[in-house]
Amino acid sequence: MTSARASREYDLAIVGAGIVGLSCALAAARRRLKVVVIERDARACGASVRNFGLITITGQDREGVWPRARRSRAVWQEVAAQAGVRIVNQGLWVAARRAESAAVLEAFLRSDMAEGCRLLTPSEAQQRCPNLQTSDLHAVLFSPHELRVESRDAIPALARWLAREHGVTFCWEPAVHAADPPTLETSRGPVSAAAAVVCPGDDLATLFPERLAAAGVGRCTLQMLRLESPGFALPGTVMSDLSLVRYGGFASLPEAVALRRRLETEQGEHLAHGIHLIIAQGSDGSLVVGDSHHHDAGPFADERIYGFLLDEYRTVIGSPPPPVRERWMGTYAVAKDRVVLIDAPSPRVRLVLVTSGIGASTGFAIGEEVIGDLFG
Numbered sequence: 001m002t003s004a005r006a007s008r009e010y011d012l013a014i015v016g017a018g019i020v021g022l023s024c025a026l027a028a029a030r031r032r033l034k035v036v037v038i039e040r041d042a043r044a045c046g047a048s049v050r051n052f053g054l055i056t057i058t059g060q061d062r063e064g065v066w067p068r069a070r071r072s073r074a075v076w077q078e079v080a081a082q083a084g085v086r087i088v089n090q091g092l093w094v095a096a097r098r099a100e101s102a103a104v105l106e107a108f109l110r111s112d113m114a115e116g117c118r119l120l121t122p123s124e125a126q127q128r129c130p131n132l133q134t135s136d137l138h139a140v141l142f143s144p145h146e147l148r149v150e151s152r153d154a155i156p157a158l159a160r161w162l163a164r165e166h167g168v169t170f171c172w173e174p175a176v177h178a179a180d181p182p183t184l185e186t187s188r189g190p191v192s193a194a195a196a197v198v199c200p201g202d203d204l205a206t207l208f209p210e211r212l213a214a215a216g217v218g219r220c221t222l223q224m225l226r227l228e229s230p231g232f233a234l235p236g237t238v239m240s241d242l243s244l245v246r247y248g249g250f251a252s253l254p255e256a257v258a259l260r261r262r263l264e265t266e267q268g269e270h271l272a273h274g275i276h277l278i279i280a281q282g283s284d285g286s287l288v289v290g291d292s293h294h295h296d297a298g299p300f301a302d303e304r305i306y307g308f309l310l311d312e313y314r315t316v317i318g319s320p321p322p323p324v325r326e327r328w329m330g331t332y333a334v335a336k337d338r339v340v341l342i343d344a345p346s347p348r349v350r351l352v353l354v355t356s357g358i359g360a361s362t363g364f365a366i367g368e369e370v371i372g373d374l375f376g
Ligand SMILES: Cc1cc2nc3c(=O)[nH]c(=O)nc-3n(C[C@H](O)[C@H](O)[C@H](O)COP(=O)(O)OP(=O)(O)OC[C@H]3O[C@@H](n4cnc5c(N)ncnc54)[C@H](O)[C@@H]3O)c2cc1C
Pocket: 015, 016, 017, 018, 019, 020, 021, 038, 039, 040, 041, 043, 044, 045, 046, 047, 048, 049, 050, 051, 052, 053, 054, 055, 056, 174, 175, 176, 177, 199, 200, 201, 202, 203, 206, 207, 222, 223, 224, 290, 291, 329, 330, 331, 332, 352, 353, 354, 356, 357, 358, 359, 360, 361, 362
């Protein structure tokens, strides 16, 4: 990839090569703008490569998330083949092991957001997903909408494709210290651009820290695992009862109150650590398993959290988890009162952070909105 030169002038400079930065780059390149992406690391290392790679539709909040997720899924489907990004599998299976969970799913099925979804009986679920533990199942929600990519491959592939096919310039390793078009100050000298979009992920200290503080943006830390292949193929991504009190599209239903009450009694520690189970299979059969949510966490991973996750895996799959191949932590920006922050520190600058842990699912739609707003 080429390097940006100070003497070259761009229509748009983007700070950050995570999914939000790349989404803005795609939307701008489609308007034939001359774009440079400036990333302080040698490759993207943030939330965008540490996540499940799950483009989640079903269960997302109706306001602000569900429509953006549907638009973003369409863009993922469009660009995946062109960019050499493999859609590893599709669909979501939510295993309900409590009557209260089944009641949440039944209520969800009555809403328009359940379009295309089905509620399966335990015996129907066993036929279609034989590796779920069915002895204590009440029902399984099947959604056909979700896509799964292997983010650690997909994000670099998107960057290479944007450079190759759309002429986007990538400038790896300079950190941007100031974004004030027509000049961005970087650790390798100035870059000239008529406009800038700052997509810093959860770096809340370097660019516009006072605006991020005023917007109440903080950081959430998650613990993740990759397990060896269990020797079987899941038909899609799997979740459990815990997800029904986490995702707004389920958790906002009146029926979720009784479920939460029961989970507080039976899985209080899981709730206290923000744990819900996602099992996402890769093309080599390995399983990405997570996650937990802690605000203001320190740098140390807590082994008990991994224990809770593996316990929930054992309950849902009904067999011991395969050996752990990798453990890691991820962080993303959060805010109490919004799912996305799109701020305008000056007329030619936008500051864009996904503040709800759904950037893989919504990034492409957000990129289109931001570029539309900036360039008309
Ligand atoms: C463990 C985990 C699991 C998740 N699972 C999912 C999921 O399955 N589905 C989903 O939709 N979402 C998921 N998310 C959320 C999603 O990953 C994030 O919302 C999304 O990746 C945020 O993208 P980003 O581009 O804003 O941030 P990042 O990916 O963090 O990228 C920001 C980039 O900006 C760079 N940068 C920052 N400041 C500067 C500077 N001053 N100069 C130069 N470069 C700079 C950083 O180096 C970084 O590369 C998950 C997140 C985590 C952590």
